[in-house]
Amino acid sequence: MTTATKARVLDHPSRAEIRLEGVLHALSDAVRLRIVSDMARADGAELSCSFFDLPVTKSTRTHHFRVLRESGVIEQVYRGTAKMNVLRRDDLDALFPGLLDTVLRATEVQDARRDD
Amino acid sequence: MTTATKARVLDHPSRAEIRLEGVLHALSDAVRLRIVSDMARADGAELSCSFFDLPVTKSTRTHHFRVLRESGVIEQVYRGTAKMNVLRRDDLDALFPGLLDTVLRATEVQDARRDD
Numbered sequence: 001m002t003t004a005t006k007a008r009v010l011d012h013p014s015r016a017e018i019r020l021e022g023v024l025h026a027l028s029d030a031v032r033l034r035i036v037s038d039m040a041r042a043d044g045a046e047l048s049c050s051f052f053d054l055p056v057t058k059s060t061r062t063h064h065f066r067v068l069r070e071s072g073v074i075e076q077v078y079r080g081t082a083k084m085n086v087l088r089r090d091d092l093d094a095l096f097p098g099l100l101d102t103v104l105r106a107t108e109v110q111d112a113r114r115d116d
Numbered sequence: 117m118t119t120a121t122k123a124r125v126l127d128h129p130s131r132a133e134i135r136l137e138g139v140l141h142a143l144s145d146a147v148r149l150r151i152v153s154d155m156a157r158a159d160g161a162e163l164s165c166s167f168f169d170l171p172v173t174k175s176t177r178t179h180h181f182r183v184l185r186e187s188g189v190i191e192q193v194y195r196g197t198a199k200m201n202v203l204r205r206d207d208l209d210a211l212f213p214g215l216l217d218t219v220l221r222a223t224e225v226q227d228a229r230r231d232d
Binding site: 019020021022024025027028029030033095096097098099102103105106107109110 | 135136137138140141143144145146149211212213214215218219221222223225226
């Protein structure tokens with residue numbers, strides 16, 4: 001089997017494996033909060049990694065997406081050569097009701113305060 | 117001035133200095149979530165560090181309390197030789213409405229699932 005024909009599937013925790021501590025850690029970074037906020041606004045649309053306007057290097061960007069995926073906050077799938085990202089909103093809302101929305105609102109409040 | 121007469125005051129961020137990322141990081145650990153849950157149940161009462169039944173060494177315990185204090189989640193004050201702890205609920209609720217309660221509820225949900 002060559003690399004070209006091998007399906008590239010990335011590891012994700014199942015819903016039952018998602019831990020609150022991991023989700024909070026994933027959200028405890030300004031760049032990752034921005035990625036998650038952008039995804040929430042996309043309302044379930046798949047977004048490529050390059051969609052996000054982030055002030056970091058490519059390898060740091062990859063790292064942030066991996067932390068989000070491995071904690072269960074996002075799902076990453078390959079569509080051809082592009083890695084697409086989507087928020088695992090149903091899983092997070094089922095496991096920790098209100099958490100994602102509360103954090104997103106807190107992010108907005110903090111950003112608004114900074115811009116004052 | 118001798119050490120004995122010098123008031124020992126610990127550094128805390130002001131309300132305006134508290135950052136969402138720092139608070140989420142402080143909460144992204146099972147031991148610290150347990151400390152914060154116990155404090156929330158104490159409803160504003162000052163609790164000594166030794167009050168908490170934690171499966172960690174004394175130095176790790178001290179580290180966890182420091183992370184909580186430096187992020188603005190708790191206030192630590194000396195009463196004689198005892199270091200007392202209290203949740204900064206008013207500050208957190210004012211800055212990030214609903215965040216603390218949502219995280220505490222998520223902790224309970226996760227603990228209940230583990231005990232099933």
